[in-house]
Amino acid sequence: MREPALNRGGAIDVAVIGGGPAGLAAATELKRAGIGRVVVLEREQEAGGIPRHCGHPPFGMREFGRVLRGPVYAARLVARARRAGVEIHTGASVVEARPGGDLLLAVARGVQEISARRVICATGVRERPRSARLISGARVAGVLNTGALQSLVYLKRLRPFRRPVIVGSELVAFSAIMTCRHAGIRPVAMIEPGPRVTARWPSALFPRLAGVRLMTGTRLLEITGEGAVSGVVVEGPGGERQRIACDGVVLSGRFTPESTLARSGHLQVDPATGGPVVDQWGRCSDAAYFATGNLLRPVETAGWSWREGRQCGQHVAADLAGNLPREDAFLRLEAAGPALKYVMPQRLSLPHAAAGMKDLQLRVGREVRGALVAVNEQGVVWREKIHARPERRLLVPVGEIAAGVAAQPSGSRLVFEIREGAG
Numbered sequence: 001m002r003e004p005a006l007n008r009g010g011a012i013d014v015a016v017i018g019g020g021p022a023g024l025a026a027a028t029e030l031k032r033a034g035i036g037r038v039v040v041l042e043r044e045q046e047a048g049g050i051p052r053h054c055g056h057p058p059f060g061m062r063e064f065g066r067v068l069r070g071p072v073y074a075a076r077l078v079a080r081a082r083r084a085g086v087e088i089h090t091g092a093s094v095v096e097a098r099p100g101g102d103l104l105l106a107v108a109r110g111v112q113e114i115s116a117r118r119v120i121c122a123t124g125v126r127e128r129p130r131s132a133r134l135i136s137g138a139r140v141a142g143v144l145n146t147g148a149l150q151s152l153v154y155l156k157r158l159r160p161f162r163r164p165v166i167v168g169s170e171l172v173a174f175s176a177i178m179t180c181r182h183a184g185i186r187p188v189a190m191i192e193p194g195p196r197v198t199a200r201w202p203s204a205l206f207p208r209l210a211g212v213r214l215m216t217g218t219r220l221l222e223i224t225g226e227g228a229v230s231g232v233v234v235e236g237p238g239g240e241r242q243r244i245a246c247d248g249v250v251l252s253g254r255f256t257p258e259s260t261l262a263r264s265g266h267l268q269v270d271p272a273t274g275g276p277v278v279d280q281w282g283r284c285s286d287a288a289y290f291a292t293g294n295l296l297r298p299v300e301t302a303g304w305s306w307r308e309g310r311q312c313g314q315h316v317a318a319d320l321a322g323n324l325p326r327e328d329a330f331l332r333l334e335a336a337g338p339a340l341k342y343v344m345p346q347r348l349s350l351p352h353a354a355a356g357m358k359d360l361q362l363r364v365g366r367e368v369r370g371a372l373v374a375v376n377e378q379g380v381v382w383r384e385k386i387h388a389r390p391e392r393r394l395l396v397p398v399g400e401i402a403a404g405v406a407a408q409p410s411g412s413r414l415v416f417e418i419r420e421g422a423g
């Protein structure tokens with residue numbers, strides 16, 4: 001379908017940066033709420049985001065009530081958005097986000113400036129490359145992130161190697177095994193530095209079912225080879241070292257939000273999540289900007305991100321109608337201590353209205369048992385007993401927190417920490 005040129009078709013009410021599940025859901029919801037001109041700006045030649053690159057199931061249960069492969073799911077989200085009246089502009093990469101909703105785009109014909117009343121940032125996450133992981137050894141061909149592997153296998157129909165080692169065991173590492181199987185690639189091992197598989201049961205059974213040797217408590221020390229990968233050196237739980245012969249390495253996980261626009265521009269970024277600082281409405285430090293989906297924090301599934309996108313669309317529609325509560329005061333939310341990785345949102349606008357994000361999202365970096373507590377200058381204002389595995393999401397109801405801190409001075413801190421061993 002041919003869209004009107006970006007600079008024709010009238011004033012833009014909302015520009016959504018990123019055409020993945022979150023951005024498409026937000027845009028669709030805005031049109032359903034009666035918002036006039038909603039445009040999605042997507043840097044790739046097709047919208048759909050990460051699922052477009054994942055040729056395997058399971059996607060779509062929440063959104064369409066059935067299990068779909070990634071590309072089918074992505075195409076359905078795009079079709080639904082278009083039916084609702086969303087304009088989707090592909091090959092449009094936003095290179096600068098300026099105060100008040102002004103954007104600079106790189107498009108096929110050069111650069112273009114547009115203005116929108118509100119901007120929703122939905123640029124997702126990416127995996128950290130080898131250079132950011134400090135892996136020693138030879139600079140050789142055949143070392144890929146899962147995203148690059150998926151793109152080579154599903155979109156370009158290539159087989160970059162035949163017997164790789166997969167590093168990591170979170171959900172996306174299992175997506176790497178499925179991608180390999182699709183291309184007739186047989187991974188020789190999956191290695192995980194932690195004592196257990198990071199993904200939830202029953203994923204842990206999958207490597208065995210797929211004939212892949214699972215090595216927990218094992219660190220990648222070195223990649224060897226000349227020109228191409230010929231092996232890896234790993235260190236096992238007892239410090240023993242061994243060489244595994246392989247012809248490729250898939251580096252999975254270690255996600256980081258794709259927050260280049262915020263970092264290079266004026267929006268405040270949270271060093272803990274790596275995404276923009278938001279309040280419970282998803283509103284950024286410039287109130288013309290909102291953020292949603294995996295850009296908020298690493299990393300959730302497509303269904304979760306889609307649901308966040310929908311909610312963000314509703315919040316922005318309410319904002320445009322003048323119905324988003326004004327911020328009279330705010331609290332800073334922080335995560336402290338070695339076990340807790342982040343809390344999102346990082347600001348709580350007060351007075352709290354029950355319609356924003358229902359829960360705060362926190363995540364632990366390692367297995368913990370004890371109490372999750374929220375502390376301010378008066379002492380502990382909220383606590384809950386927890387036992388959580390590494391990378392598990394913890395949800396804290398915003399309503400419970402807001403009730404305990406309503407009288408705090410604006411700008412004061414509420415710190416979350418884990419007291420290990422406490423009940």
Ligand SMILES: Cc1cc2nc3c(=O)[nH]c(=O)nc-3n(C[C@H](O)[C@H](O)[C@H](O)COP(=O)(O)OP(=O)(O)OC[C@H]3O[C@@H](n4cnc5c(N)ncnc54)[C@H](O)[C@@H]3O)c2cc1C
Pocket residue numbers: 017018019020021022023041042043044047048049050051054092093094095122123124125126127146147148172175258261292293294295299300301302303305306
């Ligand atoms: C390698 C990898 C594999 C994954 N596999 C799975 C899986 O199997 N199942 C699952 O449920 N989840 C998986 N995920 C998680 C995935 O992030 C979510 O499924 C979901 O795609 C998140 O939706 P999103 O809209 O937030 O982001 P994305 O789907 O990442 O969409 C973001 C979009 O923004 C665009 N964009 C970024 N910057 C700009 C810019 N400056 N200008 C214009 N456009 C821009 C990108 O091109 C992309 O299309 C995977 C993630 C990764 C990184």
